[in-house]
Amino acid sequence: MPDSLPIIPENPDFGTAIALAQQLLASELTDAVAQAIAQLVASRDGARGFFVTYLTSEEPWADQPSPALIAALRSQPTYVEDLMVRNLAMSTAMVLTHERNADPAMAAQSQRVSRRSSEHLRQLESPSLRQLLQDLQQSLTGAGAFTDFLDRWGYDAEQRAAIAGAIAPLLD
Structure with missing residues (x-):
């Protein structure tokens, strides 16, 4: 090096x-x-x-x-995959938070992180990553591996719907 x-x-x-x-x-x-x-x-x-x-x-x-x-x-899928899924969820939900707080600059930054996260997830695609995305999708509407994460951040129904919309193309 x-x-x-x-x-x-x-x-x-x-x-x-x-x-x-x-x-x-x-x-x-x-x-x-x-x-x-x-x-x-x-x-x-x-x-x-x-x-x-x-x-x-x-x-x-x-x-x-x-x-x-x-x-x-x-x-390094152990940490990368989990954190990228969480980054997609968090940044997507934060777009709405910033919009609600009338902060378009921060909303745009969160949208950029969401877009980047989605692109990386698309390129990193693997069976284990797909499983994590499916786990997140399941947790959005019921109990699942990401339920504690979603609850800890207090995501509401609109934010959860936005997260579902962000992960849907990755599962097609």
């Missing part, structure tokens, strides 16, 4: 992961950077820090993820 790339610790804390993600996103996407991203998303806090930085960034990578980036993310 080139000297300019940060060393990725095995289990970075959330704050460290954000800082590492910022450094990686400031680099050109090379095989070495993709490998470093794969190392970063290999832990839960590493993946959380990466996605919070990446999905909200101004970097064009997030709008049109490269095959190298998708391969790096696909190499």
Whole structure:
């Protein structure tokens, strides 16, 4: 790995992961950077820090993820798949929250994260990811693997319907 790339610790804390993600996103996407991203998303806090930085960034990578980036993310499905499903749900629900609060700028940012999450999920497609999306879909209308998550965030019927609408194309 080139000297300019940060060393990725095995289990970075959330704050460290954000800082590492910022450094990686400031680099050109090379095989070495993709490998470093794969190392970063290999832990839960590493993946959380990466996605919070990446999905909200101004970097064009997030709008049109490269095959190298998708391969790096696909190499670590344990945390990547679960967090991407949750990111889609949360950002989709937050669009409505921001619209209700008359904050169009934040609504647009949440819509961008939702769109990016959906595109990544489409490209990451796998049987385990499909199962997570089906679990989320089931949890929206009854008991399921994501019921506690949805309840913890207090999503109402309109937000749950929006989430269902966001995941439907991914299950077609």
